[in-house]
Amino acid sequence: MTRASSRRPGPPTRTERGIPEATVARLPVYLRALTALSDSGIATASSEDLATAAGVNSAKLRKDLSYLGSYGTRGVGYDVEYLRYQIAREIGVTQDWAVVIVGIGNLGHALANYSGFGTRGFRIVALLDADPNLVGERIGDMEVRDFAQLEEIVEADRVSIGVITTPAGPAQEVCDRLVAAGVTSILNFAPVVLSVPDGVDIRKVDLSIELQILAYHEQRKSGEAALPQVPELPAMNGMTDLPSVGGGVGA
């Protein structure tokens, strides 16, 4: 994910279509905040209002928005609808993106059932699984299809985004097939590090990792003193039956 085109010193490569990655990650948050404000019938909002709604501070928000252009009015604020459209356009959710979900286990099921998908810039065009027992099952108004059909589906529906909700084992193979079929963006829920060629973007969502990060901070809060300083050599006999940490929510 080396996407910042760094060319020369100065501010982090502004203008000419180079928005910092950290800003890109926040644009969807602003978009949601604007949608909420819009739904409340609010027509204009200051950077302070928006920042509160989005959970960031106002300076950061203003700087982020400044990468897109000057869409505010000094002394007044931002027109909610107008800014919302501009951000949606910048992100690319004014058009619909075709998505396939591969791996219809618990999580794949949950995502497939999630109704608020089609109305948000993304359209699930296929649910795929290699398990013959699952193929044919109906979920909502869709039917699970055979993973073997991947290539023709990607071609027919111009799919550019794939979601992997398989267990860890087959994830890399599924990923390779997706890439070979022409998918260039992948959202991975399997607890493995996937490798993809240049030009393919990949993002990972991992429940176990999130929980472990919380656990780290939690440990700090409760027994700051209960934590032994640095036990140089823990009992070796206990090490083979450690809880097998390191898994994930693969299916």
Add this chain to the structure above:
Amino acid sequence: MTRASSRRPGPPTRTERGIPEATVARLPVYLRALTALSDSGIATASSEDLATAAGVNSAKLRKDLSYLGSYGTRGVGYDVEYLRYQIAREIGVTQDWAVVIVGIGNLGHALANYSGFGTRGFRIVALLDADPNLVGERIGDMEVRDFAQLEEIVEADRVSIGVITTPAGPAQEVCDRLVAAGVTSILNFAPVVLSVPDGVDIRKVDLSIELQILAYHEQRKSGEAALPQVPELPAMNGMTDLPSVGGGVGA
């Protein structure tokens, strides 16, 4: 999440229990990589091996590990089991953390069904929902209980981590109840910005946002030229029926 205790210049507050947040976020990844190596029967690994398995570069990995102490051997590498234990201890997953899941919709169901939970340092002690139709339903070997019982469950089982998988609407109220009951770490899947008092850690997982970030990059790849430069004033009549972007995988 202002957790770095910055006191004076120099390297980012090393030693005395101050591990940079970016490093903390990678420790679980290393843990998983070590577990995989261990399962393959590999006893020793160099920083290069580990870095490859974890999907980072070796300099970063060595620096990250150096915050924990000197657990490697120069000229040799790291003892896989030993390092795994040290990281697990640092994160805090050598003990078991009690977790409650609130909101048993599609996603809550999926998480509840996910079997590989108990063996990884986290133990689901309750599935809660306010909907009487759901209360009593069996999922695996657990039964959905009434959200009203939250306080007694948190107290009885010393729950410190809560997972919110409700829709956006009730999420803040659920969050407040969790905090009031004594939960100090929250993992939020609802598509809203939750506010919590100091001392409570919160992390967010949001499918919509991940997809939107992918869409942004995807848009760059395909029509670099198809994208109009900066349309200053889009047709106003089209703006009210924009796809209502900004939702999430709230349930």
Add this chain to the structure above:
DNA sequence: AGGAGCTTGTGAACGTGAGAACAAAATCGG
């Protein structure tokens, strides 16, 4: 018309994170 009062957009300072490069320390072979 002109000044008071807001609010944006941005330049500059600061802090954090990443990567290159190398000295220190361990093993191994002769």
Add this chain to the structure above:
DNA sequence: CCGATTTTGTTCTCACGTTCACAAGCTCCT
């Protein structure tokens, strides 16, 4: 026992991200 080789731990430098602070610009009131 010593030098060659390997690999860690750490230092230094650069890039990135965040925050402060303020000039520029807009509206409204008198």
